Amino acid sequence: MTQQDFIDRFDYQDGKLFYKKSEGCMKQGTEVGTVCKGGYLKTLIKRKPYRLHRIIFMMHHGYLPEFLDHIDGNPANNRIENLRPATASQNNLNRGKHKRNTSGYKGVTWVATVGRYSARIAIGQKRLFLGYFDNPKEAHEAYCESAKQYQPQYVRTQ
Numbered sequence: 001m002t003q004q005d006f007i008d009r010f011d012y013q014d015g016k017l018f019y020k021k022s023e024g025c026m027k028q029g030t031e032v033g034t035v036c037k038g039g040y041l042k043t044l045i046k047r048k049p050y051r052l053h054r055i056i057f058m059m060h061h062g063y064l065p066e067f068l069d070h071i072d073g074n075p076a077n078n079r080i081e082n083l084r085p086a087t088a089s090q091n092n093l094n095r096g097k098h099k100r101n102t103s104g105y106k107g108v109t110w111v112a113t114v115g116r117y118s119a120r121i122a123i124g125q126k127r128l129f130l131g132y133f134d135n136p137k138e139a140h141e142a143y144c145e146s147a148k149q150y151q152p153q154y155v156r157t158q
Contacts, residue, residue: 001050001058007059009045012080017056019032032052039075040052056078065086067085068083068086069090089122089124103117103139105143107140111132117133119131130146
């Protein structure tokens with residue numbers, strides 16, 4: 001779909017979309033979107049799923065980058081000021097720590113065979129090993145320094 005298709009179909013207001021005219025069971029003025037996996041909002045247009053943040057970005061900028069980043073990390077906050085184009089690497093740097101993380105720190109894992117914590121970071125297609133550390137806090141500090149060096153505007157360390 002094109003930028004104009006979305007503009008003709010939806011009204012944008014403070015990070016939300018509303019139907020401009022009634023469509024099927026959806027009445028004019030009804031808010032668009034249902035929550036899907038990961039907390040993102042989506043809608044169906046002609047039986048094809050679209051994530052709302054991608055529609056909103058397209059409506060405002062006229063193009064879609066391969067990846068979009070929610071600056072504040074909240075996938076439901078689709079205000080245009082909160083959306084920016086990103087590479088896969090930049091988008092991953094702005095993620096929080098993984099739900100299975102046991103060290104308590106992003107970028108830090110326990111290596112049982114060595115008996116120490118390791119710090120790693122992914123930049124582009126490369127995973128960089130930052131070293132072994134005696135405690136997770138030291139390993140996390142190494143991760144933070146490295147992240148700020150490579151992509152300071154995209155870094156989320158928690």
